[in-house]
Amino acid sequence: MRRTIFDTEDLIALRDVARRFATERVAPGYRARETTKSFGADLVREMGALGLIAPELPEAYGGAGASVLCSGVIVEEIARADFNVAYVPMLASLTGQVLAKHAPPALAQEWLPRLTAGEIVLSIALTEPRGGSDAANLGLRMERDGDHFVLNGEKTSISAADQAAACVVFARTGRPEDRARGISAVLVPMDAPGVSTTRFTDMGEHAVGRGSIFFDDVRVPVENLIGEENRGFVQVMQGFDFSRALIGLQCLGVARQSLDETWAHVRERTAFGKPLAAFQGVSHQLAALDTQVEAARLLAMNALWLKDQDLPHTAEAAMSKWWPPLLAFETIHCCLLMHGHAGYSDALPFEQRLRDVLGLQIGDGTANIMKTIVARERAGRTAVG
The missing domain is CATH 1.20.140.10 (Butyryl-CoA Dehydrogenase, subunit A, domain 3)
Known part of the structure; x- marks a missing residue:
């Protein structure tokens, strides 16, 4: 095994665990997951049980309080066996960090232990039909209605849209001319009434899947707001x-x-x-x-x-x-x-x-x-x- 300046004995031990899991459990199903078009719920739970999902998160959320280098080693080793399954720990580290840093503690406690255990997948919904690289050019609206936000619009090119239990959704709460300063982030359960998805037919990454999410008068509690209103984009x-x-x-x-x-x-x-x-x-x-x-x-x-x-x-x-x-x-x-x-x-x-x-x-x-x-x-x- 190649050593680098970043390798410590703990990191090498973690790499051994990740490589063994990748070789024995992940690699044999790489081609099959091209057909099933899924990460495989049992495989993701096994990954969580081994501590291979977002170990950098605090122990209170099911993590190990480890260095982020640990997550890098895990993603790298899983990708050697299956590029697509490696998307699970990568996405979990991104969404996990967002919730741990910016979500209300009760919201983070509700979702993150299940994420690190491999019981669920959380996704990010940013891109829209009107703009991809121009990420702040959002049209999806989120209006306050009492103790709820109401979302209307579409997100597109969202990875794992039909496998996620919830999505961190970016929506416009301010004026269009406010650009990034008028965007908020909210966690939306994918089983909420008014949420629907489609899946695209892509060249690759079939196990991850990519598609659109439609929001039709979707009501989300204000407690699901991530970060400050109108500043979610900048913070997250x-x-x-x-x-x-x-x-x-x-x-x-x-x-x-x-x-x-x-x-x-x-x-x-x-x-x-x-x-x-x-x-x-x-x-x-x-x-x-x-x-x-x-x-x-x-x-x-x-x-x-x-x-x-x-x-x-x-x-x-x-x-x-x-x-x-x-x-x-x-x-x-x-x-x-x-x-x-x-x-x-x-x-x-x-x-x-x-x-x-x-x-x-x-x-x-x-x-x-x-x-x-x-x-x-x-x-x-x-x-x-």
Whole structure:
């Protein structure tokens, strides 16, 4: 196992647990979950029982009060076995942090222990048909009516929309011209009257699923407000730095697995009387990608380490969101080609991995948005716009 500057004995022990679970319980069902289009409720509960879901949350909420590096290690190891199942701990860390930091304590206590136990999945509902990258351009309305909020509108491209027990929903409570300063966040149970969902037919990530959520006079108690009214967007979006670094490791986990399998293949497969690895056109391509994957992994781990130290990490997190998804796609593509005609078939997992990882070049922030964030951090928002 490769060691890094971030590895401690506790982190290595956690990695062993996560890798064993990933190898024995997650990997065998990767192809099957493409058909069932579900994480698998029993598998998620097993993950929770092992403490592999949001261990950075306080013990009061079912976590272990661990470092966020622990969550990075878990996401990376699960992704080696199944890119899609790795979405469960990544999403739980994002939504868990949002509730733990900004929700009323009673609301957090109601939902978070069930999340960390793997009994439920919570999702994030931000994107709308009118805007994806322009995240503050929201049309879904949330109006106060006594001791309830009433929601009307649509969210789209929402991951795990039909598997989530509840969603953190961003809605406009102020004027449209207020942009981000007029948006609030609220936790909406998906079984609330007036909530309905659809599922898209996508190229990949079938086990995660993506779709629209429709809100038709959906009533939610005011106690479900997350953060301050009209400031939920500004407050909650700060947690996305964490998830961006985790997404980087999710993509790199499947890239690393593909590289390890391909190094073994080119060592054993022969052509013209020599192992494929003896041809520099083969080995140098893999060596270059291996170098970049290791560098990108250190970048993402550093972003998490900075968060653990309560230091600024917005730029590093954005870098971890735009580069690793692209690099993972390029790596898996190369590994597929290295396996020749077999790699192009569904007898090997590369074609599914390629389709799965492509989605994160779009979802949760495109590369150009991430680069704009980096530029703002380096040159200043006034200069960049």
